[in-house]
Amino acid sequence: MMDRRRFAASVAAAMAAVAAGERALGQEPGHVATDADVQAAMELAMKPGPRLQVAMVMYPQMTGQDLIGPHNFLCGIMNADVHLVWKTKEPVPLDRGGTALLPTMTLAECPKQVDVLFVPGGLQGTIAAIQDDAVVDFVADRGSRARWVTSVCTGSLVLGAAGLLKGYRATSHWSTRDLLPLAGAIRVDERVVEDRNRLTGAGVTSGMDFGLALTAKLTSRTYAEMLQLVNEYDPQPPFAAGSPAKAGGPMTQHLQAMFAPGNAGLKTALEGARKRRPA
């Protein structure tokens, strides 16, 4: 004889798993933009007015994907000027592949008032950025007035070194999250964390999810969805090892050991920043 309660519990558990899967995929089943939604989103996007100023800070040995992920979406905002800013306009070397990306504007040329201040991550590059007063001063200054203060990966530690995360909930690359309190922040183990006008993303590829979330805030949900479709962001990773919980202990511990010397460097840099800029 079948046990009704066992069946009911199975159904409930399965339904909860489906709902969790949908949440994991960011899906709201049945949400499909109408012609009127698209029309309204385009009208809003083309409304005359001052152009949004987005300042994306570069630095040598930054991780290219951290910056290009959100850049790819933000450049799709019709009334936004997206600036890549660095000390000079010389190519800024990335942390992998021996290539470099061109800035579009110097730190000195960057508008004083920006709608978005963004800082990407890296490892050796982030350590150097935190130890570089010119970079930290720029981030602290623009961040003090920016409408949105944002980062991907270890970029949040640069925001923290500039005093911009004191008392704010924030995230970072999974392997560096325990450094967030040293950067004045409240550690949150999530992929994209919003606290008032701070929006921080987790490691490297979180910049896609972060970039879409930020795009929606600067435009509208429908407009962000259009950019999602333009960029065909319908992720289907072939494996499921993208977080420590999913990858499991052995792999996580192996990588954490690999990252240990770099993370020790980040810790020292953050301690130095705290001494130079006492709260």
Place this chain on the structure above:
Amino acid sequence: MMDRRRFAASVAAAMAAVAAGERALGQEPGHVATDADVQAAMELAMKPGPRLQVAMVMYPQMTGQDLIGPHNFLCGIMNADVHLVWKTKEPVPLDRGGTALLPTMTLAECPKQVDVLFVPGGLQGTIAAIQDDAVVDFVADRGSRARWVTSVCTGSLVLGAAGLLKGYRATSHWSTRDLLPLAGAIRVDERVVEDRNRLTGAGVTSGMDFGLALTAKLTSRTYAEMLQLVNEYDPQPPFAAGSPAKAGGPMTQHLQAMFAPGNAGLKTALEGARKRRPA
């Protein structure tokens, strides 16, 4: 009285939905690398031998994310040399944001025999690339001997213009997939398509899924999973509009209309390529 069959059907449907959700997330539940797996993957990755040669073709007005997505993963392969190749070593302008990326090698300097030939997409840039004999000749030559012939987004149309997709199943950006037969390919509506040694990705952000899949082929599944964790690729898009099916008709039609002039240009370029290189 409860209906056992209705219950059983509900459970089966819910379980199927869970399985579909897991497949959508690329998950194989319970697959967690052991210490021995990690050890074996690292030993394989550090095995002495000739270094893998990866040639990623650049061109003006390419889409940066198309290239950086896979580049970010491929550069994590310890025994691979990842080359960004273009006619000169001058910065190659991207299709958005007024920035440019530095090549690491000229087309002439590129090894004759490469393990991977990769071509990114774009729109105006792809049209120009298809019309440029120097580019198409290079792609045809290296592709004729490459171990893997690969692309993301409209890069597959460049492969096709070079005669490399004749009779092969392939994908492209959703809005340009109907041009695949004109490029000699068999259109497949999937995110990453493998046919013998051809591996093609769909639009822009598919480069992440494509990049991981290719990494696994060049190394091992466990090594690719390690790079997935290093780059925290655990996507959680805030919205679910990443494919025409998910975004729905109104948004898809609006964008298809926007893309129409560019796609007409691609069509003309492919027809020209076919005339210049009859099968």
